[in-house]
Amino acid sequence: MLRYTIHRLLLTIPVLVGISVVVFLIMALIPGDPATAILGAFATPENTTKLRAELGLDRPLIEQYFTWASNLLSGNFGRSYALNRPVLDELLERLGPTLLLAGSAMCVCVLLGLISGLLAAVKQYTWVDQGLTLFTLIGISAPAFWLGLMAVSLFTVQLGWLPASGMYTPYGDESLGDLLVHLVMPAITLGLVASSVIARLTRTSMLEQLRQDYVRTARAKGERETAAVIKHAFRNALVGLIPVLGLQAGFVLGGAVYIETVFQWPGIGRMLVNAISTRDILLVQGGVMIVATIYVLFNLLADLIQHALDPRIQQSHG
């Protein structure tokens, strides 16, 4: 296991390099002069010349990449001209809220998805299954941001139970309770949408597993039905679902962009949207790099869990 973990950790290095190349290329592909684009409204002649020299735009692309990448490694993400502060500072400030939101949404997604999928499969073709199927169908078909808006109009405008936006009440005491009250709606909206995919896959996968020969064997051994379903079928279904959960982290991180926008959550997603509209390219680059890295780490975790659960992969990796 340790060997595999190290092996897998080392494998993330080329992935991160690949990500940085893509992010770099996207910037390099910007039509026109990147320096002007980066500076946007701040593009005075002297600023532009200074930035050009800083980015080394007169040098070959490969050299530019290495300058940029080594800057990243030393924590130098450049400077946001729109915000007039280092990109890294802004990112670090915004990282916490995004992780909090995405993490809580993932919890909702995993718990709700697995349980309702399992339930739907076991109660196949009953009203439980049909209800859950309808629910998840809406979940995968509705735009997350629209669901967020609808939630606001119900729980804030109509019922007045929950605050509509932000992380804390302005000028409040910033207590944990206040944070939770603000977190509930965005986290559940995001988690609910993400859990629909998981629920549907869990159902399909469970139905497939229940047809397998080893479930028949379990029944032939006289196992009680609960044991046959949980110990045998669900355990096997889970093995296949773990990587999907990893991928779903990507959905949650991407969906956070909308949810943060709708609920005015001060995270990286909302920052990215603002940065794109002000053409704050370095900030976009930094944000994308950070979120992609978090996603890679999520997938790494999913991979390690799956490795621990599935003896068959253990062998093929030695």
Add this chain to the structure above:
Amino acid sequence: MPEHLLQFDRVTKEFDLRKNWFGKTSKRFRAVNEVTWQVEPGTALGIVGESGCGKSTMARMAVGLELPTSGEIRFAEKTLGKWLKEEAMMLRRSVQMVFQDPSASLNPRQRIREILELQLQQLTDFRAEQRMQRMEEVLEQVQLPLATLERYPHEFSGGQAQRISIARALISKPKLLLLDEPVSALDVSVQAQILLLLEEMRKELGVTYVFISHDLAVVEQLCPRVLVMYAGSIVESGPTNQLFQQRRHHYTDLLIRSVPMPGKSLELKREEMADLKNPQGCAFRNRCPKANHQCSQDPILKEVSGSIGGHDCACHDPLSVAA
């Protein structure tokens, strides 16, 4: 001495099991281990062995689906290996193959007409009416009605589908047909039909067969000569009757004694199994009742004393001829 139609000369095939970071192979599996054999025109050669012994890999190398890691395969005294280049058309027309699973060997989305006609288009320069004529001819040979042409593969039973596969293989009038377990997926009553058909075709058309099977009785029906393979190597070869009745290798002996037959119950005895992992030497020695210290050296396939018609065996301490 007759010209050999197909010849394997010290052919080895290795598969990469695992690659390391830099794409270099760190673990290999030797599926076929320096085998040498040949088949004369107009005969049928049986290759028997259990799953994983390398018999199917040999068939796939003979038709060019795999390239040998080392050694040479010759067809009509010409070395294969550059199949895709010159003479490719002639070779493809001359060497065909029939697979085990009749339903998997026909493209589910093509009508039988397309399947057969494509084969003719690719392998011959027949015009449309010549192709039609040839298709009619070959369907008659495998005893299927003309209406077969307009149907899809899923409309046929296993036996019928296998007849179609045989028709496809024979349509270009090949000289050599490789049959890879062609009757293993079929029921006994259908299996006998196909075996009879194959026997008739061989007599009628003079095609040479290389017949691969795990079933000794099937091979005995069709093939006057047989090779026995174990773990990638030939352990014994010779005329079928002689080899089965006067077997010299302990593996052949075990194989034959293990075949259950109606009316003859197996002498079931407790088997002991050693757990040897050393790759050197005779591969069968951990299951062999007569294994001794010599067996850690590679045995050589050599003619057994007093044999008629080339009976070879690779064993340091072969069975004596049963009285």
Add this chain to the structure above:
Amino acid sequence: MVEKTTPALEFWQRLNRNRLSTVGLLMLGLIFALCLITPWLPLPDPDVTDLANRLKTPLTSNHWLGTDELGRDLLSRLLWGTRVSLVVGFVATLAAALVGSLIGLVAGYFQGWIDSGLMRGVDTLMAFPYMLLALAIVAAFGPGLLNALFAIAIVNVPFFARTVRGATISLVQQEFVLAARIGGASHFGVLGRELLPNILPVIVVTISTTAGWMILETAGLSFLGLGAQPPTADLGSMLGEGRKLLFTAPHVSTLPGLVILILVISLNLLGDGVRDVLDPRLRGGALRSPQPRTEVLSTELSSSQVRSTGKLVVRNLTTELLQQGQAKPLLRNVDFELRPGECLGLVGESGCGKSVTALSLAALAASPPLQITSGTVELDGEDILRLPLRLLQDIRGKRVSYIFQDPLATLNPVLTIGEQLIQVIRRHQSLTSKASCAEALSLLSKVRIPSPETRMKAYPHQLSGGMRQRVCIAIALANRPEVLIADEPTTALDVTIQAEVLSLLNDLRQTTLENSQTVQRTGLSVLFITHDLGVVSTICEKVAVMYAGQIVEFGETQSILESPEHPYTQALLACTLRLGANHKVLGGIPGTPPPPGGYPSGCGFNTRCNSATSICQEPVNLIQLPSGRQVRCVLKQDANA
């Protein structure tokens, strides 16, 4: 032969059977139709502002759905917006499908460095949360509908590439592809004629399941103000504009969202239907998962006319296959009994119902689609088919146990051998975990597994086929059962391994027989299902020959093999190959065994029998011959009478 259909026709028929997907198709058709005729509908211009009439609520005169903050008619804007969303969504989907499938096809077919090169790129794109990558692309190229389309398409390419590559890889080693290569097909020919037509369903399924996503993603970009730019509006940008008015005029944002929801729901419903039809795993109609026990229809009580000495007595067992509202019999009045300590062979060709018989005995036949419509299975005089589930579960694995054909599929892949053995021991015996562990070890050595301590911790895939089957035998014998049902236990094994397993089973039977004399218990009774007459003669004292769901002959093994009475048994024996017998087999039995459920009426063998006459169309019973043999053949009845 099956009725003649073309694949396309069959596709529509199957799709139509799924009511939900038909609803989806209709809804989608309606939306499409509305969008097509929008320019000719008597609607106000969607972009004409009318500040006097701003933020009208729905159902006001002239404005069915009200107006937005600039007084523009919402209905008109919604229809025009849907047009834009649909076009962008579908173009993006098709572009992604085209490029992605091509990459996947080429990578999967050529493999090697082409594959690793292409897939490295694809994996790198996959390493981004895809919405984020879309944002980054739009960030670089600037907001705009075309750029959004481009971004969404790129982001979805990897998904298609991976799916298609996987499907291609599983196809390239298929025998029909190999046959085409041997037949001289060029790379282009193989890709175009053999692979593409078979991968097309996969591509269609992927398109139908991603089209909804694509529309959502496009709407998302527009919502953030990065897609459609004013005055052009798509559904997403309308939602984005309406967001600011959530508190004052909620309908401005509710309505576009609803339209997206309906559009995507109908796409997903249709997609689910398409997937169900095209996914080979979901074919065959058996969509419902098997229940814990086979459904038993009749409530008939023990027939008990004759008290039998049999350990397991099967009377009149009829199992049917329920498919599309039709019940097709798979077993027709199967009768036999298994005496204590006896080994009975049940032989027949594929589809004759021997496995269904085996599974029906402990109500394990998959239900649905199978159901037992009549008959009893008595264990020591008690009908076990109609026991309450909990009591039946107490019998399974304890008094009646099973060994199945494929030991890899029948063992749970993620549990160790030890866990699976201990599970069954502790289920039926109250032992401490230590004692059951010791018991498991002794069982493993009883089935002659070398170094059982290490094997306890092994997973099924780490053992060879023969070793796995030994483990299955150990599991079956763990609670000293009275009846062992072995369903083709050696068919998947090599012949030398088969001999070892048969010898093991034989020895274990002998030991239980010896033990039984001392403990006053009856020995283990075995029902051995196989298609191999040779195997039968090796270990069974009696044999029942099955054909077309019926037992056609029953008697002592030795005598049946020497002098078969039923024409089928005779023909079967005549075409069974015997090694070293020096005889050529002549042709087998004409025709093929009838498929399960498609049995001819009357004698099941009448379509292939040489001596069949018109009376053979009538049902015939098992006839007891003076020799004690039972035969189901009219001809024997006449000879006997």
